Amino acid sequence: MSQKKPDRIKNSAPKSPRKQKVMGKRAYEKALFELQLELVKLQAWVQHEGLKVVVLFEGRDAAGKGGVIKRITQHLNPRIARVVALPAPTERETTQWYFQRYAQHLPAAGEIVLFDRSWYNRAGVEKVMGFCTEEEYKEFLRSCPEFERMLVRSGIILIKYWFSVSDDVQEKRFQARLIEPHKRWKLSPMDLESRSRWLDYSRAKDQMFAHTDIKQAPWYVVKSDIKKHARLNCIAHLLSLIPYKDLTPEKIELPKRNDNVGYVRPPMSDQTFIPEIYPKADED
Numbered sequence: 001m002s003q004k005k006p007d008r009i010k011n012s013a014p015k016s017p018r019k020q021k022v023m024g025k026r027a028y029e030k031a032l033f034e035l036q037l038e039l040v041k042l043q044a045w046v047q048h049e050g051l052k053v054v055v056l057f058e059g060r061d062a063a064g065k066g067g068v069i070k071r072i073t074q075h076l077n078p079r080i081a082r083v084v085a086l087p088a089p090t091e092r093e094t095t096q097w098y099f100q101r102y103a104q105h106l107p108a109a110g111e112i113v114l115f116d117r118s119w120y121n122r123a124g125v126e127k128v129m130g131f132c133t134e135e136e137y138k139e140f141l142r143s144c145p146e147f148e149r150m151l152v153r154s155g156i157i158l159i160k161y162w163f164s165v166s167d168d169v170q171e172k173r174f175q176a177r178l179i180e181p182h183k184r185w186k187l188s189p190m191d192l193e194s195r196s197r198w199l200d201y202s203r204a205k206d207q208m209f210a211h212t213d214i215k216q217a218p219w220y221v222v223k224s225d226i227k228k229h230a231r232l233n234c235i236a237h238l239l240s241l242i243p244y245k246d247l248t249p250e251k252i253e254l255p256k257r258n259d260n261v262g263y264v265r266p267p268m269s270d271q272t273f274i275p276e277i278y279p280k281a282d283e284d
Contacts, residue, residue, distance in 0.1 A: 020226065028228045035235045036075050043076050043112065045244035050109035052156045055238065056118045059163030060201065061191045062173040064224040068163075068234050069114050076112075085116035098122065098140065099147055106156065119144065123208040125190065128200045141211040148217045158217045159241055161234060162205070163224040167198055 023031070046053055057065040073081055084105045093101050099119055107113045122140040126132040132140075151158050165173075174195070177187040194201060213219045220237060224230035 020229075022226055023228050023232075028232070031232050032071060032235075035232060035239065036071065038239050039072060039235065040075055041246050041248065042239060042242060042244045043080055044247040046112055046242075047080055047110040048247055051242070052107040052109060052154075053112040053242065054107060054115065054151070054156055054158050055112070056115045056120065056158075056160045057163065058117060058120050058124070058161065059222075059224070060165050060170055061194050062170050062177070062186075063163035063165040064227045064230050065116060065161075065163050067227055068161075068222075068231050069116055071231050072114065072235060072238070080110065081112040081114065083114045083116055098136070098143075106151070119147075120208065120212075123212070124201065124204055125194075127204050128197055129190070129193065141207070144212050145214050148212070148214065152216045157242060159238065160217055160219050161222055162209075162219050163222045163230065165224050169225045171195075 045051070057069060059065055069083055073083060084102075086101065086105075089101060102115070102119045105113060105115075119140075122132055122137065123144075127137050148158055174187065174191065177183045209219055222230050222234050222237075
């Protein structure tokens with residue numbers, strides 16, 4: 001009589017999540033081009049309808065906020081869509097109503113304003129680094145929802161994005177900034193300090209969401225461990241929030257240019273030209 005084989009012991013350890021496949025360069029650039037074309041259409045609609053749009057970009061350091069903003073504005077008219085990235089408040093500004101220095105940058109009709117960090121500095125860096133008092137922090141959590149409801153009631157379309165990045169990916173991006181000279185300026189003393197305060201920032205973010213994730217202006221979280229995906233997903237979501245129509249004009253034919261009849265231009269030698277360094281002699 002054959003003995004029954006013992007059941008194979010199953011491995012109870014949780015399986016590690018499968019690594020997400022990253023879009024190829026060609027597919028990414030094609031999708032980005034199509035989305036940027038839609039952004040141009042949205043811009044025309046905002047101007048035509050006199051809409052007022054405010055988009056806030058918040059999140060961890062090195063989460064990719066700037067990269068998304070750059071792709072959004074790349075083909076837009078800077079007179080219609082502009083970026084606001086304020087430095088630390090001046091001594092005078094610290095005596096003003098907290099929202100005052102941000103309010104002066106709000107859009108008029110037909111404008112889009114993108115805040116690269118915003119009034120939420122008080123709930124994040126100011127709270128964690130001790131740049132505001134506990135009473136100022138609590139007052140912000142009380143007044144911010146009312147401030148934003150007031151903006152929405154005034155006709156402003158307010159959209160808030162939080163870029164979420166894992167600690168491992170953030171560390172890799174910090175290391176890359178140390179190595180690459182053209183990115184080193186992005187690594188500020190505040191960024192270095194934030195590395196040792198990851199838990200404090202997490203706690204501050206959770207409190208911020210608990211008080212300011214309101215129906216009139218909810219928070220939208222963007223997973224940003226993969227920059228390409230974050231850019232495309234954020235732009236696609238932004239386009240989905242504002243209904244618009246295609247106002248692309250009909251094909252334009254350029255009129256013929258008039259010849260310079262009866263006018264003699266001054267000699268080219270009277271003008272100061274910059275040196276032509278490129279292309280260099282050893283380059284094809």
